[in-house]
Amino acid sequence: MSTRERVTEMATLERYRVALENVETQSEIATIMAEFGYDAALIENGKQLFTKTRQVYDLNVKEDDETSQAYSNFMSKRNLLEDAYSLHRKKAKVIFRKDLEILKRLALDGTIPRAYVSWLETAKKFYTEVLADTELQTKLSRLKITTEDLNAANTLISELETARAEYMKEKGESQDATKQKDTIFAQLDDWMSEFYAVARIALEDNIQLLEALGVIVRN
DSSP: OOHHHHHHHHHHHHHHHHHHHHHHHHHHHHHHHHTTTOEEEEEEEEHHHHHHHHHHHHHHHHHHHHHHHHHHHHHHHHHHHHHHHHHHHHHHHHHHTOOOOOHHHHOOOSSSOHHHHHHHHHHHHHHHHHHHHHHHHHHHHHOOOOHHHHHHHHHHHHHHHHHHHHHHHHHHHHHHEEEEEEHHHHHHHHHHHHHHHHHHHTTTOOOOHHHHHTTTOOO
């Protein structure tokens, strides 16, 4: 949900809330609207629909916020790994520049893939191969790549995969919540649209009462 969309929906919900509250608490409005079919029972139906919409809307906001947080965590881990792998890769290409077999074994013989999955698999191969070979680790230590550095980067890969899985889960939940929100919001919009149409007829001679329901009457 975009910020602009969220602000618009919040404003709409507030307008509906005020209308449903005032049609119930202002006796003159309640009496007139009841004559046009909007008695206490029907208004209660509208209030219940509003309450349900508000609950689903709040859930959608919560899920969107959780998705944003999960994405931020995922990108933070990704950036850390990108920085570490890029540096380790550059140093390794210098150290093994004359050994084509090692370059191929460590996936250093080509460019870094742009696609996320391919990029991650390339980084995984590098750290898996190096951490399984103490001779390679010794050679890399010449350019100040320690075993601790390699293990830290390898751990970061696991953390990144976990973070991405969490982000994808939250994204799915957010999309589902948005679908539910859109469905119930459409029902409330339809209910309130008819309510306002009837109010314009019932209260056409009393602009102040109409405005109490959030209906702006232009002169």
